[in-house]
Amino acid sequence: MTAPLHDTTAEAEPTAPVDAAASEGVRKVEGRSLKQIAWNRLKRDKVALGGGIVVVFLVLVAIFAPLIVSLLGHPPNEFHQDKLDPLTNLPTGSLGGVSGDYLFGVEPNKGRDVFSRVVYGARISLLVAFLAAIVAVALGTLFGIIAGYFGGWIDALISRVMDVLLSFPQLLFIISLVSVLPDDLLGLTGSGVRIAVLVLVIGFFGWPYIGRIVRGQTLSLREREYVEAARSLGGGSRHILFRELLPNLVAPIVVYMTLMIPTNILTEAALSFLGAGVRPPTASWGGMLRDALETYEHDPMFMVFPGVTIFITVLAFNLFGDGLRDALDPKGTR
């Protein structure tokens, strides 16, 4: 922001590209691919880049959770009741028992390491959010592209199904589903079942959002000349759908997927908060918030740590996704 303020003269804007082009010499002649253009735009967007760095950091934390915890924390399900005040059952020491040994303090009543649980909670949150987003994108792209390309009764059918799903109370549906499903399902047990259910259900109710976008894009793309050309050269429907149309839909799909992940994180947290998430003692952010509710007046830090973590994660994903959208589709209306 400071640079343009210095030279607000009319020449400032045009000179900059000329300088860059002159210094780069050879590259000036080569055309730049869409990816390169997008990357260059993204690089200039510091906020989005910051979001992206946080996202990468969180993913690494989730992957290396056992290592991080073995270095900086205690096993996430280990009780440390000696860290609690025997009378009130709250952590001894200030800020919920924060110390060098317990970076985020300990839980009231149980004395489990909050830091370790936040770190392990990232695994559940990100795993569910990513997998659910993949499920939604796969279904949404498939049905969206089919609806948009073929039109007619196929479009009408798929669109109505999407309307129905969008008006479905998914949170209530998941809560009731989780309570009636058995503990062992398809060879999975315990938390595995819950994770699979969360992924499938969140993903299933998420696809209409992306389906609508893909359908709309397909509607406009299918009339383009290159599609006409492919068709007149004898390309089959499958060829046109997946070779001609799909590559041109990648940008909106990627953008939408990045923006869908934070929504999924929030949905997972809400479900865990309501007791429909993973089973105890598996740590999850939403579950920690619920546990913290009982004692938030006396031990607010136990609520602050997972709460702020959810907040930062969602914000980072949103900022990054926003930036990605701007980079990929600068003309897009906002």
Next chain:
Amino acid sequence: MPTSSSKRRLAAGAALVVAALVTTTACGGGDGDDNSKGSSKGAGYDAAYNKIANASTKKGGTLKMVGKQDLDSADPQRAYYGMSWDFMRFYTRQLVTYAPKAGAGSTELVPDLATDNAKITDGGKTYTYTLRDGVTWEDGSPITSKDVKYGIERIWAKDTITGGPQYLQQNLDPKLEYKGPYKDKAKDKLGLKAIETPDDKTIVFKLPKPNGDFEQFLAMPSGSPVKQDKDTGAKYTQKPFSAGPYKFESYKANKKIVLVRNDKWSKASDPIRAALPDKIDVTISANLEENDKRLMEGDYDVDLNGTGMTQSGRVTAVQDHRDSVDNMRTSFVRYVALIHTAKPFDNVHCRKAVFYATDFAGLQQVRGGKLAGGDIANSTLPVSIKGHSDYDPYGVIERKGKPDAAKAKDELKQCGKPGGFSTKITARNNNPGEVDTAEALQEQLGKVGIKLEVDALDGAETSAITGSPKVVKARGYGMTMSGWGPDFPSGQGFGQPLWDSRFLADTGNYNESQIKDKKIDGLFDKAIAETDPEAAGKIYEELDKRILDQADWMPFIYEKNITWRGPRLTNVYMSDAYNGRYDYASLGVVK
């Protein structure tokens, strides 16, 4: 035109501000209690334990109670909650009732409507009472032995009079030959043969089989008289006809109960009830935390439910208003049932391994520590019940609750599972701390190789699940965690549904361990036939030892609560007969 990045920066900034606000307000809640809002001067910490705090005979004022839950019923024959039984002494009377004394003294039965305790004849099968002079209903008419009989008969009308204990019915008419007063062919509707009323002052109970606890059943509100022409059947709960010192002014279910003085009641006829306040005002409000706050602010005097304060309430109460707090000793035992039909708990050594591997002190801490959680349990019977002893075969008390991993592993070896085994435990998610406790046990048993999976059950559906051996088997549960309090203070009242094989039922089962032990059944029979409570207590002591030696059922905590004693209250004491609750009928208030 705002650029895209500046807009996002604005969003990020706003978000940070919100985060900061959240953090600061949250912190503010923690230390804002110095401006002593209650400014209470209570009678001192635990002042109502085993003695009377603020003893007084001064009348007047309004006793203000608050509860999360309403009475399960105001109809004496239909109520089953302990708090309802405690409250009902305001407007019902029984032939005999619990002594208005602090602590253990309260479990003594003293005459109420009757002039004396029962005259027991015919080898413990006939109980005879004579009614006092001057006992009246709220319209001034005398309470007769026929009213008592009619009230008790209502228990038989199961389709109208739902809920409530069935002990009187089971002991007077085990074959259920009588069909209840509403279907009674007799003109006076007094067709039950097991109760005789030779005159208005005399009532005789004839039992087919002796039961040493029979007077206990009569002391429950289900033994209260009901005046026949005032009986409105299922609607009786809306406005019971009073026999006690207070009568209903209004009752809005799940909202409000107001009792006012019954001017036809005479103190001379009632040695039990102090009847100090002019009015009793009960508010039902579902927000426990808010209720605790308002108790501490002085808006209410006492919690009707008597289930103890919430964690956040008790921290404030203990830190800032310690002199208005009592440590209530309930007769509740927190336990884990080891289900005998679930392998490998059919083997006594695997069950013993659980006793040795459990860190009782850890479970105690999760439940709130020594004061708010309770004492570490050794015996299966609570301290207030005769038969409780110091018997400690697993050295739980000796090790101060700490586990003995070496012995646990040795038992596992003898059980043929040296590496441990896997099983599932249930806990109820509506019981504060129970799921946490199960998680703690999971962690503890994991150390010796017993892998637990915790299944948190929805509180409302628990009895349909753990109460059905079929469902328990289908779901593969090996342990159930729960709590249990006695219906009446004796070994029978506490333990028979839990341990007697004849109480094992397909639905509504409480013999969760599924114990089938002829010796235990025999000891129950022997103890029940015994009319001397001391002698019966000796038999229950033997029974307790048997259960512990067989490692059938693992008690871990004798529950205690932190409870609020409003500084306005007078004549306050905790009564063992009411599970450690205050004896409501004795309470008074400073105006």
